[in-house]
Amino acid sequence: MDPALAAQISEAVAEKMLQYRRDESGWKICREGNGVSVSWRPSVFPGNLYRGEGIVNGTPEQVWDCVKPLAGTLRDKWDENVNSFEIIESITDTQCVSRTTTPSAVMKLISPRDFVDLVLVKTYEDGTLSSNATSVEHLLCPPKPGYVRGFNHPCGCFCGPLPGEPNKTSLVTFFQTDLSGYLPQGVVDSFFPRSMAGFYANLQKAVKKFYG
Numbered sequence: 001m002d003p004a005l006a007a008q009i010s011e012a013v014a015e016k017m018l019q020y021r022r023d024e025s026g027w028k029i030c031r032e033g034n035g036v037s038v039s040w041r042p043s044v045f046p047g048n049l050y051r052g053e054g055i056v057n058g059t060p061e062q063v064w065d066c067v068k069p070l071a072g073t074l075r076d077k078w079d080e081n082v083n084s085f086e087i088i089e090s091i092t093d094t095q096c097v098s099r100t101t102t103p104s105a106v107m108k109l110i111s112p113r114d115f116v117d118l119v120l121v122k123t124y125e126d127g128t129l130s131s132n133a134t135s136v137e138h139l140l141c142p143p144k145p146g147y148v149r150g151f152n153h154p155c156g157c158f159c160g161p162l163p164g165e166p167n168k169t170s171l172v173t174f175f176q177t178d179l180s181g182y183l184p185q186g187v188v189d190s191f192f193p194r195s196m197a198g199f200y201a202n203l204q205k206a207v208k209k210f211y212g
Contacts, residue, residue: 001118001138006091010120014132016154020049020174027051031193036200038193043176045153047188052173052196055162058207060127063169064159066206069098069119069131078206081105081195083112088141094121097138101147105195109187113179114147128160151178173199 027039036054043049056063066074069085076085081102089097095118102113117133124130135151143149153176162168175196179188 001089001091001097001136003091006095006097006118009118009134009136010095010132013118013134013154013156014120014122014130017130017132017156017158017174020051020154021158021172031197033197034201036197038196040193043153045176045178047176047178048192049174049176050192050196052171052175052200054171054200056169056171056200056204056207057167058169058204058211059167060129060159060161060169062207062211063171063203064129066203066210067131067157067159067171068121068129069100069117069133070094070096070121074206074210078202078209079199080202081199088116088138095119097136097141099141102150106187106191110179110183110191111181112147113150114144115150115152115177116141117152124160126160128158130158131156148179148181150180152176153178171200171203 026041029039031038038052040048040050071087076082083101083103086099087096088099098117098119100115104111115135116138118136119133122130133152133156134154155175157173160170162170
């Protein structure tokens, strides 16, 4: 992928992520419990933008190792919504094109999906690490049999320190995913809040498993 174009796309996504994080207007809570809050608002794209917020027991470095969308991630070892993760092209140390596959879900109403994303990792002055991703087409990764190609509109997460709590991490996540295919909207609308709440619960277990 052309590095200049990749940089342009990724910086725009990173700016969008910061806007989502700063803009508190219009969010409606759709799921709350166990210290995790999931809210939504209509997306500028078809469907909804979902925001997850929670505190994870573990240092930011430990949590980041479990969620980072880069080589060496532990994500496919614990996330029930990720079957595999591979790097299609490394552009820089902090930018790549990845392919993620997901299993069937909701009693197989949602068949296996795959996503090809351009990902940029940024580090902010307060130590927060962020992933910033959006789906792209890539010559090395055409659609594959057995998978419906989904599309991620700008999405990502902010993994940051909690002042005075060195062994706890604030994790804010954003998803706005077009699962593609012919899915009833009600299935999609119920799937995301539930899967995001499960993501935080499983992440907490993973940090404990891998780092004690």
